[in-house]
Amino acid sequence: MPERIRIARLEGDSPHVAILAQWTHDTWGHLHPGRSLDTAIALLREECGPGGVPSVFVALQGYTPVGTASLVADDMSDRRDLTPWLASVFVPPGWRGRGIASRLVRRVEDEAHAHGVAHFYLYTPDQQALYRRLGWRDIEARDYGGEAVTIMRRVLGSLP
Numbered sequence: 001m002p003e004r005i006r007i008a009r010l011e012g013d014s015p016h017v018a019i020l021a022q023w024t025h026d027t028w029g030h031l032h033p034g035r036s037l038d039t040a041i042a043l044l045r046e047e048c049g050p051g052g053v054p055s056v057f058v059a060l061q062g063y064t065p066v067g068t069a070s071l072v073a074d075d076m077s078d079r080r081d082l083t084p085w086l087a088s089v090f091v092p093p094g095w096r097g098r099g100i101a102s103r104l105v106r107r108v109e110d111e112a113h114a115h116g117v118a119h120f121y122l123y124t125p126d127q128q129a130l131y132r133r134l135g136w137r138d139i140e141a142r143d144y145g146g147e148a149v150t151i152m153r154r155v156l157g158s159l160p
Contacts (some may be wrong), residue, residue: 004061004062005060005061005066005088005098005100005103006059006060007058007059007103007107008057008058008060009048009051009055009056009110010048010056010057010068011048011057012045012046012048013045014048014058014125016058016106017041017044017045017048018041018053019036019065019067020044020056020058020065020090021038021040021041021043021044022037022040023068023090023092024040024044024088025037025040025070025092025121026105027090028088030145030146030147030148032146033044033146034062042058044151045086049071050158051111051114051115052071052111052114052115053071053072053073053083053084053112053115053117054071054072054073055070055071055108055111056068056069056071056088057069057070057104057108057111057143058086058105059091059095059100059104061095065092066092066094066095066100067087067089067090067091067092067095067100067101068084068088068089068090068106068124069087069089069090069104069105069108070086070087070088070108071084071085071086071087071111071112071120072084072085072087072088073085073106075087075095075123076121076123076144076151077123078144079104079121079151082111082121082151083120083121084117084120085120085121085122085123086105086108086112086119086120086121086122086154089101089104089105089122089127091104101127101130102130102133102134105131105134106134109154109156112156113156113157117156118155118156118157119153119154119155119156120153120154120156121146121151121152121153121154122136122138122152122154123148123149123152123153124149124152125147125148125149125150125153128150128152131152131154133151134154135154136152136153137152137153137154137155138150138151138152139151139152139153144150
């Protein structure tokens with residue numbers, strides 16, 4: 001029987017908040033020196049909005065979380081002129097290669113578009129090819145938090 005992965009809006013009181021915060025803290029916590037896991041959990045709860053910016057989505061296989069992505073106002077502390085952002089796209093290694101990240105990105109794009117967002121941004125150190133396939137375009141290569149990243153932009157209304 002094929003896997004049934006569904007994408008759902010994450011509520012702040014969901015029992016999945018802690019694991020999603022753990023994933024993102026483990027992966028990108030170095031960009032926020034001194035931020036504890038407890039703080040990361042609290043911040044993720046605050047991002048669980050009812051719609052638009054902010055919103056957090058979770059990919060679920062049954063009741064098991066297998067990915068996450070967010071729509072947030074600010075994801076790069078020194079580029080607050082760019083808003084909003086696709087952020088925290090993460091799929092655990094054992095679930096990669098199944099199109100989950102692409103589905104999460106599309107869900108965030110749909111959310112942004114439904115709430116009047118004309119364009120938004122992301123940054124990535126190593127997933128430029130994925131985002132380019134999904135219609136994102138490079139706008140800046142730079143160092144952020146000691147890591148070489150590419151800032152990318154997505155114009156909505158022109159989904160490939």
